């Protein structure tokens with residue numbers, strides 16, 4: 001198996017297994033925690049006057065629904081995600097709440113979108129996992145209408161986001177098999193290198209590329225910390241298959257490491273992200 005298809009296979013397994021399950025089980029916490037990033041994208045959609053919007057790596061659909069609400073009956077937001085459990089949760093919510101959004105369960109890197117069908121493509125933290133990002137963004141460019149806007153929020157480096165690696169630093173002595181982060185490979189910090197992101201977009205045919213840093217305050221209730229560390233991130237994924245009493249021992253060790261983020265009843269941290277903007281060429285060669 002080639003390195004690219006191995007990476008793709010790993011992501012499919014992860015998001016349809018432990019990581020996907022964790023995001024579904026903690027969607028209430030994550031939805032509230034990431035709302036400021038969602039608001040940033042909703043504002044961008046409104047400012048662009050977009051009507052047909054595609055949300056990449058939409059997960060359980062929080063941003064997709066927020067954009068659909070902002071578009072109103074004149075517009076439509078479609079979410080695409082590779083994770084069956086997350087898309088199932090998004091579709092169930094759409095049905096329950098009568099939300100005007102639709103969802104596709106597929107790999108956005110290769111999904112045969114109708115050409116030139118979206119006037120804006122967005123993503124909240126959902127584009128760093130492609131095995132071949134140039135192929136993925138070329139595919140998305142073909143799905144975009146000429147002149148369509150692209151707006152992404154992605155993480156900057158792990159070093160600039162110490163909150164996100166607190167659990168693994170604390171757990172490492174107890175979990176020597178914890179997988180190491182791969183800076184430029186598919187994964188949470190895969191788009192940390194600004195020059196690499198610009199190259200990916202240029203090589204896939206996007207223009208007017210602008211990549212700006214944003215630092216956004218995020219928080220969630222301190223009562224949710226155990227649920228957060230017990231399910232999410234590389235440590236949370238490992239904990240899902242762990243027996244007691246080892247599991248409790250790891251959780252207690254990890255919880256202690258978050259002390260500096262506890263402010264009263266909230267866990268507070270800063271998200272160091274890039275906001276990536278680009279445009280599909282006015283005359284797209286749909287090849």
Ligand SMILES: C[S@@+](CC[C@H](N)C(=O)[O-])C[C@H]1O[C@@H](n2cnc3c(N)ncnc32)[C@H](O)[C@@H]1O
Pocket residue numbers: 011015030034056057058059060061062063080081082083086106107108109123124125126127129130
């Ligand atoms: C960090 S989560 C973000 C979810 C959502 N955007 C949010 O903010 O709640 C990343 C998402 O990207 C999805 N994903 C990963 N690789 C993908 C691919 N090749 N095509 C579509 N979705 C993908 C995952 O299944 C996961 O739902």
